[in-house]
Amino acid sequence: MAFVGTDIIKDYKDELEGNVWVFPDNVDTDVISPGKYLDNLEETLKHTCESLIKEFPDKVKDGDIIVAGKNFGCGSSRETAAMILQAKGISAIVAESFARIFFRSAIARALPILEIEGICSEFNLGDIIHINIPKAEVKNKRSGKTFQGQKIHPILLDLLKEGGLEQKLIKEIKRDKE
DSSP, X not given: OOOOSSTTOOOOOSEEEEEEEEEOSOOBHHHHSXXXXXXXXXXXXXXXXXXXXXXXXXXXXXXXXXXXXXXXXXXXXXXXXXXXXXXXXXXXXXXXXXXXXXXXXXXXTTOOEEEOTTGGGGOOTTOEEEEETTTTEEEXXXXXXXXXXXXXXXXXXXXXXHTSHHHHHHHHHHHHHO
């Protein structure tokens, strides 16, 4: 992959608001980060998620948020999936459930994720979503409905706030050298 660093990771905020992209159940990491483009970041970014939503690569904007069904990020253990979504500007993902490897990769990359049962049917493409990450609360601004999700474990929330696993480790190494 053409990038490995943390320059695409956004500063953590307890609350986020953005336009919604709705994704179905079982979104595979191969759809997010297509294998035939993995050696070329620009091409990968041009084709991410296009097999699900043709206009996604061209119309997604910085700060947009994905609302998805069950098992988001399933399939191969492609760590690039979370990175690609961050590079496209996705600021958070709210799903009914996440594949374990994607869940870990997202937290390690400081991409906020929340699990909320039944959430996918509560949003339409283009709705505005408001997220309170520490409280695991999500509000659909169109409908006015608020939803409660599973709170992120305090250790994982700390990783998000630190900018991901790499940044947390760098800070700890610097502190230990002092």
